[in-house]
Amino acid sequence: MNQQNPAQARAKIEAMKRQFEQKRSIDTALSGIKNKIGVYSGKGGVGKTTVSVNLAATLANSGHSVGILDVDIDCPNVVRAMKISEQPLLDENKKMLPAERFGVKVMSMAYFQENEDEATIWRGPMIHNAINQMLQSTNWGDLDYLIVDMPPGTSDSPLTVMQTLTMDGFVVVTTPQELAKIDAKRSINMIKKLQVNVLGIVENMSGGIFGSGAGTEIAKELNLDFLGSIKIRHDYQDTSKPASLLNNEILDEYNQIIKKSLVNLESS
Numbered sequence: 001m002n003q004q005n006p007a008q009a010r011a012k013i014e015a016m017k018r019q020f021e022q023k024r025s026i027d028t029a030l031s032g033i034k035n036k037i038g039v040y041s042g043k044g045g046v047g048k049t050t051v052s053v054n055l056a057a058t059l060a061n062s063g064h065s066v067g068i069l070d071v072d073i074d075c076p077n078v079v080r081a082m083k084i085s086e087q088p089l090l091d092e093n094k095k096m097l098p099a100e101r102f103g104v105k106v107m108s109m110a111y112f113q114e115n116e117d118e119a120t121i122w123r124g125p126m127i128h129n130a131i132n133q134m135l136q137s138t139n140w141g142d143l144d145y146l147i148v149d150m151p152p153g154t155s156d157s158p159l160t161v162m163q164t165l166t167m168d169g170f171v172v173v174t175t176p177q178e179l180a181k182i183d184a185k186r187s188i189n190m191i192k193k194l195q196v197n198v199l200g201i202v203e204n205m206s207g208g209i210f211g212s213g214a215g216t217e218i219a220k221e222l223n224l225d226f227l228g229s230i231k232i233r234h235d236y237q238d239t240s241k242p243a244s245l246l247n248n249e250i251l252d253e254y255n256q257i258i259k260k261s262l263v264n265l266e267s268s
Contacts, residue, residue, distance in 0.1 A: 042183025060103035
């Protein structure tokens with residue numbers, strides 16, 4: 001049987017100590033946040049970030065204290081969607097203060113990019129370290145809800161985020177297309193393997209040329225709640241603010257999704 005030498009044993013103990021200290025530091029930094037909700041999809045291009053931004057804006061519009069954390073490693077677009085150009089400020093303890101727009105506090109992996117046009121090519125340890133650093137170094141204050149815009153897919157990036165940041169539940173976004181439906185089921189199965197609550201399914205870009213019904217089919221097949229459909233509308237072409245703040249019908253769609261999500265969150 002192989003035995004570790006004393007140096008290896010000490011190194012392992014030190015690594016475990018560092019992990020424990022990081023976890024404690026993150027827990028302290030997030031102690032003022034009541035609920036952390038991940039918004040996740042099995043593939044890119046289904047409107048996950050749009051859903052994240054509108055969920056956050058709708059919650060804030062209802063009087064809740066809300067933040068949005070963009071940990072989409074490859075395409076961190078929340079700051080652009082929220083029309084934020086300024087960098088985070090530092091408080092007296094050298095913690096980053098999230099920028100605020102439409103009543104939502106915003107922190108993003110985009111702040112770690114030197115050039116937004118360049119691809120971010122990171123492996124698991126680099127992703128883990130970057131997220132750890134951001135979580136430990138951000139002063140969120142007290143929040144009712146933190147919406148987390150996740151990396152899409154079932155590869156290293158979303159898995160690393162899920163293992164680093166403990167969520168209270170996930171909203172899974174799909175579109176009516178068959179391939180998106182298949183990928184959504186893969187992402188849900190990964191969440192379940194990590195024993196995290198799936199709050200339900202949202203069907204984005206519903207209606208018109210894309211059809212509808214994939215969200216309800218997934219929910220029925222996997223015994224999950226269907227949270228609601230978000231129809232395709234021209235209002236999304238107006239990028240001056242989140243669409244839920246521009247159109248009452250869109251606001252109603254998101255309020256319905258939030259209402260069902262929070263019921264499941266409270267019962268989990």
